[in-house]
Amino acid sequence: MPSWTDSLRFAFQPVVNLTTGGVAALEVLARPETGDILAQARRDPGLDGNLAALAIRAAAQWGTPLPLHVNVFAGTPADLGGLGALRNAVQEAGRLPWEVTVDIGPPYTHVPHQALLEAVGQLREEGFRICADGVGDGDAPLRLLSDMAPDLVKLDVSLLLRPAAVRAMRTLCEQLGGLLSVEGVETELQCAAVRAAGAQLAQGDLFAPPSRRPTADVYVPPQPSSLTGAPLTGPSVRQFVRPAALLPATASAARVRALLTGSPEVSGVLLVDLAGVPVRSVHRSRFLLSMSGRYGHALYADRPAAKLGDPPRTVGLDATAWEVLDVVADGGRDRTSDDVAVVDRYGRCVGVVRLADLVRALAESRVEEAAGLNPLTRLPGSDAITQEVDRRIADGRTFALSWLDVDHFKRVNDGAGFAAGDELIRTVGRALQGAASGSTRVGHIGGDDFLVLTDAELLDPLAASMLDARWSAGGHAVTLSLATVLCAPGSVSDHRQAAAFLAPLKQAAKALKGASWVLGRAGLPGHEIRRGSSPARAQAGGPVRG
Secondary structure: OOOHHHHEEEEEEEEEEOOOOOEEEEEEEEEEOOOOHHHHHHHOHHHHHHHHHHHHHHHHHHOOOOOEEEEEEOHHHHHHOOOHHHHHHHHHOOOOHHHEEEEEEOOOOOOOHHHHHHHHHHHHHHOOEEEEEEEOOOOOOHHHHHHHOOOEEEEEHHHHHOHHHHHHHHHHHHHHOOEEEEEOOOOHHHHHHHHHOOOOEEEOOOOOOOEOOOOOOOOOOOOOOOOOOOOOOOOEHHHHOEOOOEEEOOOEHHHHHHHHHHOOOOOEEEEEOOOOOEEEEEEHHHHHHHHOOOOHHHHHOOOEHHHHOEOOOEEEOOOEHHHHHHHHHHOOHHHOOOOEEEEOOOOOEEEEEOHHHHHHHHHHHHHHHHHOEOOOOOOEOHHHHHHHHHHHHHOOOOEEEEEEEEOOHHHHHHHHOHHHHHHHHHHHHHHHHHHOOOOOEEEEEEOOEEEEEEOHHHHHHHHHHHHOOOEEEOOEEEOEEEEEEEEOOOOOOOHHHHHHHHHHHHHHHHOOEEEEEEEEEOOOOOOEEEEEEOHHHHHOOOOOOO
């Protein structure tokens, strides 16, 4: 009697890393040739769990070393209290749980949330990674999404038409410590929009359509020269994570050799304990060189591969690219090409980063940064500041955006000469940098105009440092004007709106006599005069104070 599995086939679609251009994982997709088995699985948790197990077995038949994504409906783990069939299939395939991501998809309606959260907790405790699938095009409640704290959130490409929603989801992922992926990408324009939205992963026919056999052959449009959205402290290591080749700590040298020779793209193998914590790192070239010696195979084949390995070098998921370089620099020169293991808060390996990826990205970042620096002050221009403004808006942070300039700067140039004017601008720029603290960002947008982005509590000391100082050019005393707009969460939608609120405050500050400071609040009328006086009041001897 024919079984329902006879008409079931599986396809594999790569999930790509948009920074490295490599394949991060393979999603295993059920493709029934007849019938509507997926609709039945939606109603039958046992059947759905069996489909996930069959997906693992289908991947095992091809022997792919890449991490896997398998799909289940939200009601399945909630009803089963776990995925026993999936767990057994992973074990039988010789896979480790942390190499498998469970994509939990809608519908969530009528699913007992507490039962789902308990099942997610159990899966995570066993080492499985959790993905919230179909977000934005389904019925996943935000509260449930937050409580699940998924390692990955997958958005449908249609949500790109609502960039504010995508930015909000990216912020949520950052807060939860997860990654953002976009599904269904079909054009290079969509890929550019995905990158601009800050997503780290993507999948779709543009990169590679679903195929009957696993493939790592993908097309990824070139990364723009700037790391848009990367924090000024350095891009996050999450952007560069590649799949790790993992084997048990007890694996023999022969088993490691078979993996390396059968997978030329693998640069090294991490040997992990039962909890998934790296214990030894096996470098491809050094290992194969030891094995290829005259007696290498005879000496080592049946011995533990750990004897030919080195202590692993690890970084946490929250590390920056610069911190990874510090880890590499602390090691011996003979290990500079070793992969660095990226571990979660439990110490379990979630992937590796390669030095070449980091160096290339950081070099591009520095070139782009240098191109954007003002040649006079070597400070970044307006682009760097406005990008950071947009990040803080997306993060829901209160911030202060300030504009500062030299009063009557044209007179300075005309009276003292352009060289004295240039030296004054350099001095002001250095003083601003020296006064900046914490998360303050300083930019030089040209001429005598500077932008300062900081937290509200850092405003007073910064203003005092700049406005209390005595400034001069060519022996002539000069003063500075400062205008600030305070932006509370929700008061501005982007940097353009913040700049629009700042413009009239700049004019108000320039209308005052002497060193001046005007402060306003986005969306609210009026402003406060913190320093300076109006010419009419000044003549009467009464300075205006805020």
